[in-house]
Amino acid sequence: MSAWKSLNRPSTWLGLVSVLLLCGIAIENLTFTDTLTGMTYHRTQTIWIVLGLMAAGVVASMDVAFVRKLSPTLYQVVVVLLAAVLVVGREINYSRRWIELGPANIQPSEFMKLSIILMLADYFDRKRANSASLARHLLAPVALMMLPVVLINLEPDLGTSLCVALVAASIILYDGIHGRTLMAGLVVVMLAVPVAWEFGVIRNYQKGRVEAWLSLDEEAVADKRSAQSSQAEQALWAVGSGKFSGRSDGDARSSVLRHLPFLHTDFALAAYAERFGLLGCFFLFGLYAAIVAWALHLADHAQERFDALVAVGVAALIFWQFFINAGMVIGLLPVVGLTLPLVSYGGSSSLTVLLGIGFLVNIATRRKSR
Amino acid sequence: MSVPLGPSHDAQRFHGHNRFALAVVVVGVMLLGARLTLVQVVRGERYERFAAIERVAKVRAQAPRGLIKGADGTVLARNIESHRLELLTNRIKPERIPEIAKTLRSLLDMTDAERDGLIADLNRPVDPRKRRPLVVRRDLVSTHCPYDSSQLELVSETNYGFCTTCGRYYEPLPKRRACPFDQKKLLAVGDGSGFHCASCDREFLDGDVCPHDHHNIAHGKHILRCPLCRRSFNDEVAVLRANLHRLPEARVVADIQREYPYRYLASHVLGFMGFVSRKELEALGQTSQLGLNDKVGRSGLERALDVTLRGTDGEQVLVRKGGAEEQARDLDELIAAMQPKPAVPGLSVRTTLDLELQRSAKVAMKDVYSGAVVVLDAHNGQVLVMYSKPGFDPNTLSGKRTPQSRTLDEAAAYAPLMNKAVTAFPPASVYKVVTAAAALEEGVVRPTTTFYCGGYLEFGGRRFHCYDRKGHGELDLHEALRNSCDIYFYHLGDLLGLDRLEKYALAMGFGEKTGIEISEAVGRVPNRAWYHDHVKGGYFPGFALSTAVGQKDVTTTPLQIARAFVAISTNGVLPQVSLIRGFETPDGKLTPLPPRPGRSMGLKDATLAFLRKSLVAVVNEEGGTARSARPTVVDIAGKTGTAQAAQRARPEILEKLKDDPVATTRLVNWLQNDHAWFAGYAPTENPEIVVVVFVEHGGSGGHNAAPIAKQVVEAWFARSRVAAPPMDTRKPHPAATAPDLPPTDAAPAATAPLETPAEAPAEPDPNAQPSELLDAPPAPAPHENVPDEGVLDEAPPPPQLAPVPAPKAAPTAPGGPP
Incomplete structure (x- = not known):
């Protein structure tokens, strides 16, 4: 079956159109937030999206065996970069995440998101034969996962480390573990959270965010009379102001959004939700759901285990970022510094997601027909 | 080397996992959707109101300080609008500092020393959480002369210009190639369309293109002149406001300044104002409405009547700019609910001072x-x-700024x-x-x-x-x-x-x-x-x-x-x-002080x-x-x-x-x-x-x-x-x-x-009649010319028969109003 024939299916078109629509929404939304912040992020983002689409095209047409051979090296390089960023990285907002490379700042933790997918997919594919060994099957992948997670958390960048952990965990779970192991793992995680809370692994500002989230929106807030409010509250009110069908740009411009930091990155959804309301948001959620469903569909129809796990990894990458970011903006989750895939401003982040899409297309060309 | 997923139990296991993953995604999106419905539809109205509250802020409404007036109502101490320029230091990136200093120097009348001081201030390491706005200028020239407080006049319709790219600021090129500010010769810069005054460092330009980088020039018309001292100024507030887009770290803040139009005439009676100190604030405690940026009377009546003059501060609800009409009603309700309290202005004081006589005394004391x-x-x-x-x-x-005097x-x-x-x-x-x-x-x-x-x-x-x-x-x-x-x-x-x-x-x-x-x-x-x-x-x-x-x-x-x-x-x-x-309310009603009994000797x-x-x-x-x-x-x-x-x-x-x-x-x-x-x-x-x-x-x-x-x-x-005509109260x-x-x-x-x-x-001595004004050196010592005692007894009575009091006979001082 030719690649084109494999590709030319409604599911692929649905996924790709959703991706392009998200890219369009990103540029439109940044154009709006730029009028509030006085910057020109929408131009930069356009450039990144074009570059990302081209990179995705390259990845889509690549020989997957080559990528697989490269994946351990890639993983090692990114881990070294993650270690390097702690030393030579540029500090912005009290955290070292960026390495300056000429005009662009790159964020190695973003590339780890992809790298961990390829690494684990490759690992599970190769180790399938010895799947009986617990050490081989669980401990090694968890170690592969924990190394970058700890490094990223040292920057500190809780959001990205959480994302990497969730993506890795999704792949591990998808590949399958014993029920007992799963239960044990859940118990460990549930015990680890209070311990981490108590012994300072969770930083104070993070605790503050959780507390702010717990007290968010309750009746105490209704008596609010002062102008002192957290960014989570401001974002929530902006979203709420959108109501069913959104407000005009002029209204949104005068809203609390103007004073919201990270409006173009982490809180991009707030600006979108205020302008397009519930309807617009459902549309946006639908786009993400379509991409994730397409990825899972590909995973289900992949010919190879590697392909299936990569597709699941990309699905997890997009879903978890989307879920955590959207949950944070609408007050379902505490504030975590994580971008909305494709819609938030950020070169490395968009590039990562688009490369992931490239992998999905690549997989789609080699899917099995059923 | 890939292992195909054969029709083994693996494929079925994977298919089950896939269904599960899809279920997770569906549940997740439904959770988000439910929450969003709650936020945007169920609670939308409430959050919209909160967002509106966020746009209003309760701030202190400072009571205008009462005036001090002479017996005839002439204002001796008043409040004038002033502006200060602040730099928001927490927004300044270190690499922007030279650029900011350069821009400000080109916009304001800044010396090299002032600019270097500013750079040093900005470079001083401060804990980012303790940073405060840095006040660059406290009295920007806008409406009143910084030297004698006269109302400034817009004298020139000529353009000044500034390059939107390099930030240089250009005065209009005078016809004569001499600096209108210090009369020094101008030197050509660049291709010859621009000129530079080496002594005051101003640049002059005839044209629309910056001679330094060939970018376009923006123009404005804000040359002011003081009618009294005849100094020329740029309207610094207007210039800064026009350029704030190039200085996102700066802001111009309106302020109130105490002003004494008669300056030296009754300075000891009026007193002056000074910033309240941290120590005094601590002594006053929480009940005081004063803050560190406030001034209090430091001597004279300003100090003695400080509380009366100061009035009572209120609370004001400010609405951030923007917003559609439909919100206005909501906002009105909101503002009412926030209970703004108007400030109670301080009482004005009508003093007993007879200014004309005070002036006569001053002239009589000139020697x-x-x-x-x-x-x-x-x-x-x-x-x-x-x-x-x-x-x-x-x-x-x-x-206030004053000319240096040695x-x-x-x-x-x-x-x-x-x-x-x-x-x-x-x-x-x-x-x-x-x-x-x-x-x-x-x-x-x-x-x-x-x-x-x-x-x-x-x-x-x-x-x-x-x-x-x-x-x-x-x-x-x-x-x-x-x-x-x-x-x-x-x-x-x-x-x-x-x-x-x-x-x-x-x-x-x-x-x-x-x-x-x-x-x-x-x-x-x-x-x-x-x-x-x-x-x-x-x-x-x-x-x-x-x-x-x-x-x-x-x-x-x-x-x-x-x-x-x-x-x-x-x-x-x-x-x-x-x-x-007596004391006057702001609407001008005078409540005289009741006569107080004296004490018999x-x-x-x-x-x-x-x-x-x-x-x-x-x-x-x-x-x-x-x-x-x-x-x-x-x-x-x-x-x-x-x-x-x-x-x-x-x-x-x-x-x-x-x-x-x-x-x-x-x-x-x-x-x-x-x-x-x-x-x-x-x-x-x-x-x-x-x-x-x-x-x-x-x-x-x-x-x-x-x-x-x-x-x-x-x-x-x-x-x-x-019956002398009343004093001209407008021009001192x-x-x-x-x-x-x-x-x-x-x-x-x-x-x-x-x-x-x-x-x-x-x-x-006949010389006692004031023939020159105070600015000039006084006449030679009167009694050096006094003749012997014997002559004195027969000397004619003093020659001043004119009913006009001495100060009125005085000629106008150089530089005074015509």
């Missing part, structure tokens, strides 16, 4: 270095004039901040009025009792000299007062004793506060106990003799003397002296009548010491005084003046002189005003103080006879705003010998 004039309304003790010299510009002290150090040597009208000095012969009253009341002498003056009196093994070493011969009390014979009063001091002198001094209001609203000295009336406590060797009977003539340790303030003279000249009741006529009418008769004689009879104060328009009565007060200059002042030998000599010579006093009232029947003149180290009372009093009295009666008279620098010529009084025949009648 003296230091001193004070107090004029009281004889009917009620209201202060018509309180002038102290040298003065200060309260605008400067309240934080003479300021010298002026500082004469204590410009001290209000000499309420500072205690030895009163000398003026105090003989107290001694005479005591002697008559106690009955130690009768008016006809005579003593012989042979020029000195032996007492306790010491010789007490009369100022007239030749002696006055046989005199009675009336003649002794008229001629100010010291010997007669030594006898009285001996007869009365120190404690009885003290009793009458206290009765006449010395040694106690007069109760005026501003802070004042108490003075000192020594008694035996005081000498016992404060002087080595304790009391010595000779002290009573010195005290009887107002020397040695007795000190009084000019205001105390004026108050006593009001009582003497009228019915023997010490009035409640006051600077305040407890002197017999006969005593008062005798004193009055003698005081008339001092000025009007042959041999009186104040013949020089005899005006032409009205009868005047009074008493002179010449206090021996030679001093050495304080070392710290000499240190400051060490680079200026002329000023040092002037100061040292000045300190060698006696204090000159004159206290009097006019007219002699039914007096209207009481005038006290004190000239510190001014020479003799008859020569140097009495003529000043005469000028003030003449100014008063000239006006009360010719140049004389009123002139700085109080010491006379720069070689000192009229400095050359006077110590033992001058001072109390001899003296004729005013």
Whole structure:
């Protein structure tokens, strides 16, 4: 079956159109937030999206065996970069995440998101034969996962480390573990959270965010009379102001959004939700759901285990970022510094997601027909 | 090497996992959707309201400070709008600092030193969480002249320009190739369309293209000129606002500045403002509405009436810009719910000061270095004039920009901040009025009792000299007062004793506060106990003799003397002296202060009548010491005084003046002189005003103080006879705003010998008529030209017959309004 024939299916078109629509929404939304912040992020983002689409095209047409051979090296390089960023990285907002490379700042933790997918997919594919060994099957992948997670958390960048952990965990779970192991793992995680809370692994500002989230929106807030409010509250009110069908740009411009930091990155959804309301948001959620469903569909129809796990990894990458970011903006989750895939401003982040899409297309060309 | 997923149990397992993953995604999206529905639909209205609340903020509404006005309503202290430029230091990236400094330098009139200071300030490491906005300029030029507070006029419709790219700022190119600001030659820059003034670093441009980077030029029209001092300014506020897009770290904040349009005229009465200190704030505690950026009155009425003037701050609800019409209703409700509280403006104060007379006093004092004039309304003790010299510009002290003056150090040597009208000095012969009253009341002498003056009196093994070493011969009390014979009063001091002198001094209001609203000295009336406590060797009977003539340790303030003279000249009741006529609400309703009763001195009418008769004689009879104060328009009565007060200059002042030998000599010579006093009232029947003149180290009372009093009295009666037009309140008279620098010529009084025949009648010199204004050096010392005594007696009366008071005859100062 030719690649084109494999590709030319409604599911692929649905996924790709959703991706392009998200890219369009990103540029439109940044154009709006730029009028509030006085910057020109929408131009930069356009450039990144074009570059990302081209990179995705390259990845889509690549020989997957080559990528697989490269994946351990890639993983090692990114881990070294993650270690390097702690030393030579540029500090912005009290955290070292960026390495300056000429005009662009790159964020190695973003590339780890992809790298961990390829690494684990490759690992599970190769180790399938010895799947009986617990050490081989669980401990090694968890170690592969924990190394970058700890490094990223040292920057500190809780959001990205959480994302990497969730993506890795999704792949591990998808590949399958014993029920007992799963239960044990859940118990460990549930015990680890209070311990981490108590012994300072969770930083104070993070605790503050959780507390702010717990007290968010309750009746105490209704008596609010002062102008002192957290960014989570401001974002929530902006979203709420959108109501069913959104407000005009002029209204949104005068809203609390103007004073919201990270409006173009982490809180991009707030600006979108205020302008397009519930309807617009459902549309946006639908786009993400379509991409994730397409990825899972590909995973289900992949010919190879590697392909299936990569597709699941990309699905997890997009879903978890989307879920955590959207949950944070609408007050379902505490504030975590994580971008909305494709819609938030950020070169490395968009590039990562688009490369992931490239992998999905690549997989789609080699899917099995059923 | 890939392992295909065969139709094994793996594929089925994976398919199950896939279903599960899809379920997770569906549940997740449904969760988000449910939450979103809650937020946007169920709670949408509420959050919209919260968002609206977020747009309004409750801020302090500062109450406008009350004005201070003259008796006729002329505003002496007012509030003007000012602007300050702040840099939000937490937004400044280090790499932007040179750019910011460069831009500000091109927009504001900044020197290299100021720019470097700014860069240093910005580079100073500060904990990012403790950063505060950095105030670059506190009084940006916009509406008022920074030097004299006149309303600025837009003079030029010419364009200035600034390059939107490099931030350079260009003045319009003058036709003549010379800098209009400092007249220096301009040098061409770039391709020749631009010019540069090397001395003031301004750039000039004719055209629309920046000669440095060939980008377009934006233009504006904001050249302002001060109608009074004729300086040119750029409207810094307009220029900055037009350029704020290039300086996202900067903001222009509106501010209120206290302003004193008459500057030096009544500076001591008005006082000035200063920032409240952290310590004071702590002392005030939480209840105070003051903050660190607030100013409080630091002296004079500003301080005495600080709370009254300040008013009560309110709370104001501010709405952030933007928002659609449909929200306005909601916002109104919101604002109402937030209960804004309007500020209660401070009350304005209507003082009793007669500005025109105050100005006359200032002009009359033009030749003296230091001193004070107090004029009281004889009917009620209201202060018509309180002038102290040298003065200060309260605008400067309240934080305005002023031109640098190298003479300021010298002026500082004469204590410009001290209000000499309420500072205690030895009163000398003026105090003989107290001694005479005591002697008559106690009955130690009768008016006809005579003593012989042979020029000195032996007492306790010491010789007490009369100022007239030749002696006055046989005199009675009336003649002794008229001629100010010291010997007669030594006898009285001996007869009365120190404690009885003290009793009458206290009765006449010395040694106690007069109760005026501003802070004042108490003075000192020594008694035996005081000498016992404060002087080595304790009391010595000779002290009573010195005290009887107002020397040695007795000190009084000019205001105390004026108050006593009001009582003497009228019915023997010490009035409640006051600077305040009443308080005005902002709508202009004046609530007069209720009249407050005075206190009787407890002197017999006969005593008062005798004193009055003698005081008339001092000025009007042959041999009186104040013949020089005899005006032409009205009868005047009074008493002179010449206090021996030679001093050495304080070392710290000499240190400051060490680079200026002329000023040092002037100061040292000045300190060698006696204090000159004159206290009097006019007219002699039914007096209207009481005038006290004190000239510190001014020479003799008859020569140097009495003529000043005469000028003030003449100014008063000239006006009360010719109904003078009201003062032009819009433009301060140049004389009123002139700085109080010491006379720069070689000192009229400095050359006077110590033992001058001072109390001899003296004729005013024609030079005394002010022919030049204060800015110019004063006329040569008047009494250097005074001829011999023999000529004096036959000299014609003073030539000033014109009813126009002296200051009005003064020509306009250079630079004054046409």
